[in-house]
Amino acid sequence: MSGPEDRMRLNFDEANILAELPLRCVDQEYPNKLNQVIGDDNDLQSPEELHPAFFGCFDWHSSVHGHWSIVRLLSIFPNIDHADSLKALLQSHITEKNIKKELQYFEDEINKGYERMYGWAWLLKLDDELAAWNDPVAQDLHLNLRPLTHWVEQEIIEFLPKLAYPIRVGTHTNTAFALSFIHDHAIKAGNDDLLKIVNQKALEFYSTDVDAPLSWEPSGFDFLSPVLEEANLMRRVLNEKEFEDWLKKFLPELIDPAFELEPGIVTDRKDGHLVHLDGLNFSRAWCLHGIAETLTDYDHLTKIANDHIRHSLAGITDGNYEGSHWLASFALLALSHKRI
Numbered sequence: 001m002s003g004p005e006d007r008m009r010l011n012f013d014e015a016n017i018l019a020e021l022p023l024r025c026v027d028q029e030y031p032n033k034l035n036q037v038i039g040d041d042n043d044l045q046s047p048e049e050l051h052p053a054f055f056g057c058f059d060w061h062s063s064v065h066g067h068w069s070i071v072r073l074l075s076i077f078p079n080i081d082h083a084d085s086l087k088a089l090l091q092s093h094i095t096e097k098n099i100k101k102e103l104q105y106f107e108d109e110i111n112k113g114y115e116r117m118y119g120w121a122w123l124l125k126l127d128d129e130l131a132a133w134n135d136p137v138a139q140d141l142h143l144n145l146r147p148l149t150h151w152v153e154q155e156i157i158e159f160l161p162k163l164a165y166p167i168r169v170g171t172h173t174n175t176a177f178a179l180s181f182i183h184d185h186a187i188k189a190g191n192d193d194l195l196k197i198v199n200q201k202a203l204e205f206y207s208t209d210v211d212a213p214l215s216w217e218p219s220g221f222d223f224l225s226p227v228l229e230e231a232n233l234m235r236r237v238l239n240e241k242e243f244e245d246w247l248k249k250f251l252p253e254l255i256d257p258a259f260e261l262e263p264g265i266v267t268d269r270k271d272g273h274l275v276h277l278d279g280l281n282f283s284r285a286w287c288l289h290g291i292a293e294t295l296t297d298y299d300h301l302t303k304i305a306n307d308h309i310r311h312s313l314a315g316i317t318d319g320n321y322e323g324s325h326w327l328a329s330f331a332l333l334a335l336s337h338k339r340i
Contacts, residue, residue: 003292004293021327025063051101051102052097052098064119067126069329091140102148107151117159117182122181127185170223170226174229176230186198214227232286259301260304264278272322272323275323277312282333
C-alpha cells in the first residue's frame with residue numbers, strides 16, 4: 001500500500017526539462033490570445049505593448065504561471081541549468097515600470113473582469129513564490145509586483161460577496177480552484193479580510209454538497225476536476241475531522257482501497273482544447289495527493305495520483321506549443337513537495 005511518502009518527486013533532470021518550457025515561451029509574443037475588450041482604437045496594440053510583463057506564452061494567465069514555474073524551479077533547484085538566464089528573464093519582465101503598465105490595464109473600467117479569477121489566482125501564486133524564494137533577486141521582484149498583487153486582493157474582496165453561486169466547470173472559471181490559491185495567499189500574506197471572505201464563500205457554496213457525480217467527469221476539454229478541486233478547497237477550510245466527515249458524504253467512494261480512477265486520454269496534443277486533458281491528469285494528482293496527505297485513511301489515493309502524473313508527464317515536452325506553453329506549471333504543482 002502506498003502513502004503520501006511515496007508521492008512522485010521532481011528530480012534535477014526533470015526540473016531542467018520542465019524549465020525549458022517557460023524559458024522558451026515567456027518571451028514568445030505570438031501566437032497570442034489577448035481575450036480583450038476593445039474600447040477604442042487605442043486598445044489595438046501588440047501583446048507586449050498591452051502587457052509588458054506578461055505578454056508571452058499565448059495568453060496572460062499562462063505567462064503569469066510560466067513566470068511562477070521559473071521562480072518555483074529556481075527556488076527548489078538553485079543550480080538548475082540556465083539559472084542566470086532564467087533570473088534575467090524575470091528581472092526584465094517583472095519591473096516596476098512594466099507592472100505599473102499592467103496595473104493601468106486592469107484599472108481601466110472595461111477590463112474590470114479581465115482574468116477573473118483564474119489569472120488573479122495565479123498572480124497571487126506568483127507573489128507567494130517570490131515571497132518564499134530565498135534569493136537576493138526575489139525581494140526586488142516581489143516589491144515590483146506588489147501594486148498589482150494589492151489590486152487583485154482588493155478586487156477579490158469586492159467581488160466575492162457578489163458571487164451568488166459557484167462556477168463548477170472544469171476550465172478557467174472554476175471557483176474552487178481559484179479559492180484554493182487565494183486561500184493559501186491570504187494566509188501567507190496575513191490578509192485576514194481576504195481569508196475571511198474566502199472561508200465564508202467556500203462554506204456557503206460547498207459545505208452541504210453530497211454525492212458528487214465523479215463518474216460524469218471528465219468533460220472533453222477539462223483541465224480541472226470540478227469535484228476534486230472542491231475537495232481540495234474544503235480540506236483547507238475545514239479542520240481534519242470536519243473534512244473527513246464532509247468527504248465521506250461528498251465522495252463516499254474515495255475511502256475504498258479498491259477505488260479506481262482512469263487518467264484522462266489526450267487523442268491529439270496538437271489540439272489546444274483536447275490537450276487540456278493532460279492538465280486534468282496533473283490537477284487530479286495534486287488534489288488526490290492533498291487528500292491523502294490530510295487524511296490517513298486515504299493513502300491509497302497516492303498511487304492513483306502518481307499514475308495520473310506518469311500518464312501525462314512525458315508527453316508535455318513533445319514540442320507542441322498548444323500544451324507546452326502552460327503544462328509545465330501544472331506538472332510542477334503535481335510534483336511539488338510544498339503544500340498546494
